[in-house]
Amino acid sequence: MQNRSVFLLSTLCFGFAFLYVPILIMMAYSFNSSRLVTVWGGFSTQWYGKLLENDQVIDAALLSLKIAVVSASFATILGTFAGLTLARLGRFKGRTLFSGMISAPLIMPDVITGLSLLLLFVSLETLIGWPSGRGATTVTLAHITFSMAYVAVIIQSRLTSMDNSVEEAAMDLGSTPLRVMWDITLPIIAPAMVSGWLLSFTLSLDDLVIASFTNGPGSTTLPMLIFSKVKLGVTPDINALATLIVGVVTLGVVVAGFLMFRAEKQRDRDVQVAIAANE
Amino acid sequence: MSELAGKSVSSSATQRSGFQRWLNRNGWRKIVAGIPYFWLLLFFLAPFFIVMVIAVSEAAYSIPPFKIPFSWEALQANIATNFGYLINDSLYYTGYLNSLKIAAISTVFCLLLGYPMAYGIARSSGATRNILLLLVILPFWTSFLLRIYAWIGLLGTNGTINNVLLAIGIIDEPLQMMNTDFAVYIGIVYSYLPFMILPLYANLERLDNTLTEAAMDLGSTPARTFLDVTLPLSVPGIVAGSMLVFIPATGEYVIPVLLGTGSSPMIGRVLFDEFFLNTDWPVASAVAIVLLLLLVVPIMMFNHYQARAEGVE
Amino acid sequence: MTADDSFIRIENVTKKFGEFVAVDNVSLDISKGELFALLGGSGCGKTTLLRMLAGFETPTSGRIIIDGQDMGDVQPFNRPVNMMFQSYALFPHMNVEKNIGYGLKHEAMSDGERKQRVSELLDLVQLGQFAARKPHQLSGGQRQRVALARALAKSPKVLLLDEPLGALDKKLREQTQFELINIQEELGVTFIVVTHDQEEAMTLASRIAIMDRGVIKQVGTPTDVYEFPTSRFTADFIGSINLFDGTVTSVKAGKARINAAKAGCTFEAPVSPGIKSGDAVGVAVRPEKISISRSRPKSTTVNAVQGEVLDLGYFGKDSLYRVKLESGELIRVNRVNDQRVEEADRQVDWDDKVWLTWDANSAIVLPEEP
Ligand SMILES: Nc1ncnc2c1ncn2[C@@H]1O[C@H](COP(=O)(O)OP(=O)(O)OP(=O)(O)O)[C@@H](O)[C@H]1O
Numbered sequence: 001m002q003n004r005s006v007f008l009l010s011t012l013c014f015g016f017a018f019l020y021v022p023i024l025i026m027m028a029y030s031f032n033s034s035r036l037v038t039v040w041g042g043f044s045t046q047w048y049g050k051l052l053e054n055d056q057v058i059d060a061a062l063l064s065l066k067i068a069v070v071s072a073s074f075a076t077i078l079g080t081f082a083g084l085t086l087a088r089l090g091r092f093k094g095r096t097l098f099s100g101m102i103s104a105p106l107i108m109p110d111v112i113t114g115l116s117l118l119l120l121f122v123s124l125e126t127l128i129g130w131p132s133g134r135g136a137t138t139v140t141l142a143h144i145t146f147s148m149a150y151v152a153v154i155i156q157s158r159l160t161s162m163d164n165s166v167e168e169a170a171m172d173l174g175s176t177p178l179r180v181m182w183d184i185t186l187p188i189i190a191p192a193m194v195s196g197w198l199l200s201f202t203l204s205l206d207d208l209v210i211a212s213f214t215n216g217p218g219s220t221t222l223p224m225l226i227f228s229k230v231k232l233g234v235t236p237d238i239n240a241l242a243t244l245i246v247g248v249v250t251l252g253v254v255v256a257g258f259l260m261f262r263a264e265k266q267r268d269r270d271v272q273v274a275i276a277a278n279e
Numbered sequence: 280m281s282e283l284a285g286k287s288v289s290s291s292a293t294q295r296s297g298f299q300r301w302l303n304r305n306g307w308r309k310i311v312a313g314i315p316y317f318w319l320l321l322f323f324l325a326p327f328f329i330v331m332v333i334a335v336s337e338a339a340y341s342i343p344p345f346k347i348p349f350s351w352e353a354l355q356a357n358i359a360t361n362f363g364y365l366i367n368d369s370l371y372y373t374g375y376l377n378s379l380k381i382a383a384i385s386t387v388f389c390l391l392l393g394y395p396m397a398y399g400i401a402r403s404s405g406a407t408r409n410i411l412l413l414l415v416i417l418p419f420w421t422s423f424l425l426r427i428y429a430w431i432g433l434l435g436t437n438g439t440i441n442n443v444l445l446a447i448g449i450i451d452e453p454l455q456m457m458n459t460d461f462a463v464y465i466g467i468v469y470s471y472l473p474f475m476i477l478p479l480y481a482n483l484e485r486l487d488n489t490l491t492e493a494a495m496d497l498g499s500t501p502a503r504t505f506l507d508v509t510l511p512l513s514v515p516g517i518v519a520g521s522m523l524v525f526i527p528a529t530g531e532y533v534i535p536v537l538l539g540t541g542s543s544p545m546i547g548r549v550l551f552d553e554f555f556l557n558t559d560w561p562v563a564s565a566v567a568i569v570l571l572l573l574l575v576v577p578i579m580m581f582n583h584y585q586a587r588a589e590g591v592e
Numbered sequence: 593m594t595a596d597d598s599f600i601r602i603e604n605v606t607k608k609f610g611e612f613v614a615v616d617n618v619s620l621d622i623s624k625g626e627l628f629a630l631l632g633g634s635g636c637g638k639t640t641l642l643r644m645l646a647g648f649e650t651p652t653s654g655r656i657i658i659d660g661q662d663m664g665d666v667q668p669f670n671r672p673v674n675m676m677f678q679s680y681a682l683f684p685h686m687n688v689e690k691n692i693g694y695g696l697k698h699e700a701m702s703d704g705e706r707k708q709r710v711s712e713l714l715d716l717v718q719l720g721q722f723a724a725r726k727p728h729q730l731s732g733g734q735r736q737r738v739a740l741a742r743a744l745a746k747s748p749k750v751l752l753l754d755e756p757l758g759a760l761d762k763k764l765r766e767q768t769q770f771e772l773i774n775i776q777e778e779l780g781v782t783f784i785v786v787t788h789d790q791e792e793a794m795t796l797a798s799r800i801a802i803m804d805r806g807v808i809k810q811v812g813t814p815t816d817v818y819e820f821p822t823s824r825f826t827a828d829f830i831g832s833i834n835l836f837d838g839t840v841t842s843v844k845a846g847k848a849r850i851n852a853a854k855a856g857c858t859f860e861a862p863v864s865p866g867i868k869s870g871d872a873v874g875v876a877v878r879p880e881k882i883s884i885s886r887s888r889p890k891s892t893t894v895n896a897v898q899g900e901v902l903d904l905g906y907f908g909k910d911s912l913y914r915v916k917l918e919s920g921e922l923i924r925v926n927r928v929n930d931q932r933v934e935e936a937d938r939q940v941d942w943d944d945k946v947w948l949t950w951d952a953n954s955a956i957v958l959p960e961e962p
C-alpha cells in the first residue's frame with residue numbers, strides 16, 4: 001500500500017514537472033533583458049513593449065481573434081444541432097454515417113483535414129466560382145467544421161447524462177416539441193454550449209496546419225506568424241508573446257474553474273440547508 | 280375543472296398555423312438534423328472524394344496544377360505513377376514507417392507516464408483531485424505551438440538543459456538534442472500526454488471502488504488486485520487514450536519541423552512539402568489517402584472503445 | 593361495469609418492442625373519479641402501459657379511448673392526461689413555483705389567474721414556503737409533492753402516477769399514501785397509479801389490476817383480489833399463501849372435496865360452476881385463516897392436518913409459525929397476539945405437535961391455467 005502511494009505520488013510530481021517546467025522557464029526568460037535568450041542579463045519588461053509596437057503581431061492577433069470568435073459561434077450552433085440529433089432524435093436513415101462524420105474530425109491528422117479542405121475550396125471555386133480565393137473566410141469555414149465535432153460530442157454527452165423524462169414531462173404538460181427544446185433542453189445544455197464555444201475558440205486560435213492549407217497569401221494568422229518566426233530560433237519577443245497568451249488563458253481557465261467550484265459549493269450548502277429545514 | 284382542460288386543448292389545436300403544425304410534425308427534427316448533416320457532407324465527406332479524384336489525376340503546370348483523367352488508360356497510368364512513387368521512392372515509405380514507429384513509441388511512453396498519473400488523480404480526493412485535473416486540462420487551453428516552442432529553448436546546444444548539466448559537471452561538452460528523434464519523442468509525449476490522461480482518468484474514476492475492495496477481501500494482494508481487476512477494466516480507457524495519441528501523432532507536422540529538422544522525416548512533413556514545395560497535388564493526395572488507409576484500423580478501434588468507455592450506444 | 597360509464601377504455605392494446613411483447617392484448621375499463629392501481633413485478637409492462645396512455649408510446653395494436661375521444665392521433669401535449677414520472681422529472685433550472693406553473697403557460701388565462709392557481713397548488717401540497725427553491729434544494733418527499741402539484745396544475749381528466757412513492761422511505765410513504773387519497777377525493781380526478789408494492793396498491797386503490805409479463809391477470813377491488821384470487825399468480829403475488837396441488841374427488845352443492853397429496857389431507861372448499869370431479873386444481877389457504885392448536889379437532893381428515901412446529905417468529909402484533917407436515921411440506925400460520933401471553937403460558941412452542949384447521953370458506957380453489 002505504502003509503496004504504491006509513494007510510486008503514484010512521485011509519478012504525479014514528475015509528470016506535472018514535465019508538463020509545467022518548460023513553460024515556466026520560457027516565461028522566466030521573457031523577462032530577460034538580454035537579447036541572448038540563454039544568458040540571464042537581468043530583469044526587464046522591454047520585450048513586452050516591443051511586442052505591442054509590432055503591427056504585424058497585432059494585426060495577426062486581431063485576425064486570429066476574429067476568425068476564432070466567428071468560427072466558435074457557428075461551430076456552437078451547428079455542434080449543438082448535431083449533439084441534439086445524436087442524443088435525442090433516435091434512429092434515422094444515415095445515422096451511422098452522421099456519427100462517423102462527427103467523431104472522425106476529432107482524431108483526423110491535421111495535414112489530411114487541411115489538404116482535403118483546400119482541395120474542396122479549389123474545386124468549388126473552379127466549379128461555381130465560390131469561395132473566390134482563399135483567406136479568412138476559408139479558414140473560418142475549416143475551423144467551424146472541425147470545432148463543431150468537439151461541440152457535438154460535449155453536447156451529446158451532456159444530453160445522454162440528462163434524464164429525458166424531464167423533456168417528456170414538459171410535453172405532457174402541453175408543450176410542443178419545439179417549445180420543449182426552447183424551455184427545457186436549451187437552458188439545461190447552456191453550460192455545455194459555453195464550454196463548447198470556449199473550446200472551439202481556443203482550437204481556432206491554436207490551429208496552424210489547417211490554417212496554413214486553407215489560408216490565402218494576403219492574410220496571416222497569429223500561429224502562422226509565430227511559426228515562421230520560431231523556425232528561425234528562439235527570440236525573446238516570442239517568449240513575451242507566449243507568456244502573455246499562456247497567462248491570459250491560465251487566468252481564464254482558473255477563474256472559470258473557481259466560479260464553477262464555488263457554484264458547486266453553494267449548491268452543496270443549499271442542499272444541506274434544505275435538508276435541515278425539512279420536517 | 281376538467282372542462283377547462285378540454286377547452287384549451289381544442290382552442291390551441293385550431294389556433295396553430297400551417298407552418299407551426301408542420302414544425303410540430305417532425306419538421307423541426309429535419310432542420311436540426313439536416314443542417315449539420317449537410318455541412319459535414321459538404322465540408323468533411325466531399326473533400327475526401329475530391330482527394331481521391333486528385334490522387335488519380337496527373338500533375339500539370341496549370342491552375343489548379345492537375346489534370347483529371349478522362350480515359351481508363353490515363354487513370355491506370357496516373358495511379359501507377361502517383362502511387363508508384365510511394366512504393367519506389369524511399370522518401371515516402373521510410374516516411375510512413377518512421378511516422379508509425381515514432382507514434383507508436385511515443386504512445387507507449389505516454390501510457391507509461393499517463394497511466395500512473397491518471398490512477399493517482401482518480402484515487403485522490405475532493406479538492407486535490409479537482410486541482411490536479413485542472414492542471415492536466417490547462418495545457419489543452421494553451422497554445423500547442425508555444426508549448427513546443429518552449430522546448431526549443433530547453434533542448435538547444437546552449438539551451439537550459441545543456442547549461443545546467445555543464446554547470447553541474449555531468450557532461451563536458453553540450454549534448455546534441457535538438458533535431459534528433461529524441462527531441463521529437465519528447466515533443467510528442469509532452470503535447471499529447473493530456474490526451475492520454477483524460478480518457479484514462481474518466482475510465483478509472485468510474486471504476487467502482489468496491490470492486491477492488493471485494494477482490495482484496497477475497498484475498499488478493501494489492502498488486503494482484505490491480506492486475507486482475509483494475510487493469511482489465513481500464514482497457515477501454517487505455518485503448519481510447521492510446522488511439523487519441525497515436526492517430527494524430529502519426530500525421531504530426533509541427534513537432535518534427537520545429538524539433539527534428541535533421542532527423543528522419545515524418546510523413547506529415549513529406550505531405551506538406553510535396554504540396555507546398557513541389558506543388559505536386561496528385562502525389563500529395565496519394566500520400567494522404569495511404570496515410571488514411573493506415574489509420575483506418577486505429578480509428579475504428581478508437582470509435583469502438585470510445586463508445587464503450589463512455590457507455591453510450 | 594357497462595361500456596357506457598367507462599371513462600377510459602383500453603381495447604386489446606398490445607405493445608411490441610421488436611419481437612418482445614411488453615404489453616399483451618390488454619383491455620381495461622376505468623370509470624370517472626376512480627383511483628385505479630396497476631400492480632405487478634418489475635418489467636411486467638406497467639410503465640409501458642402508462643406511457644401509452646400519456647402518448648409517449650404508440651400501441652402496436654388496439655385502441656385507447658379517453659372520455660369518448662380516440663387517442664390514436666392525439667399528441668402527448670394535446671391529451672387531457674398528465675403524468676407524474678417515476679423519476680419526478682422536475683425541471684432542474686426552474687424553481688418550485690415555475691415548475692408547478694409550467695403547464696399553465698399554455699392555458700388561456702391571465703397572469704393573475706395563473707398566480708392564483710399556482711398558490712392554490714402550493715397550499716394543496718403544503719409547499720408554500722418553498723416556492724422559490726430549485727429542485728436540488730428539496731428533500732425527496734418535497735420533490736415528490738412538487739411533481740404531484742405540477743401534474744395537477746392543468747386539472748387533467750386523468751392523472752397517471754408512475755411509482756409515485758417509490759423514492760420515499762417507509763414512514764413517509766405511508767403518510768403520503770393518505771395524502772394522495774385525500775387529494776384524489778377532493779379533486780375527483782381519475783388516478784391511475786402504477787406500483788409494484790402490493791400493500792400500497794391495497795391501501796390506495798379502489799380497484800387493482802394485476803399484471804404479469806404484459807398480461808392482466810385479474811381486475812378487482814382490493815378485497816376481491818385478496819380473498820378471491822382467480823389464478824395462482826394472483827394468489828401468490830398478493831399477500832402470502834399456502835398453496836398445494838390437488839385433484840377434485842367430488843363436487844356437491846357448490847362445494848368440492850379436493851385431495852392434496854402433499855398436504856396429506858382433504859380440502860373442502862367452495863368452487864365455481866366450471867369445476868368437475870377429476871380436475872387438477874390448486875388449493876390454497878392464507879396463513880391468518882388457519883388456527884393452530886395442540887388439541888385434537890373434531891374432524892382430523894377434512895380441512896385439518898397435523899404437523900410439528902419448526903420455528904416461530906414473534907412480531908409484536910402477531911406471530912408467524914412454520915409447521916412441518918408429515919409429507920415434509922411447510923405451512924405458514926399467522927396468529928394475532930390479541931392477548932398478552934407470558935413466555936411459559938404460550939400455547940404452542942418449538943417442536944410441539946400441533947393441529948392446523950381452517951374453515952371451509954377460507955380455502956380457495958384455483959383452476960389449472962391453460
Ligand atoms: N424502449 C424499449 N425498448 C425495448 N424494450 C423495452 C422498452 N421499454 C421497455 N421495454 C421492455 O418492456 C418491458 C416492460 O417494461 P416497463 O418499463 O413497462 O416495466 P415496468 O413494469 O414499469 O417495470 P418497473 O417496475 O421495473 O418499472 C421490460 O422488459 C423492458 O425491458
Ligand SMILES: [Mg+2]
Nearest residue numbers: 638639678754
Ligand atoms: Mg416502471
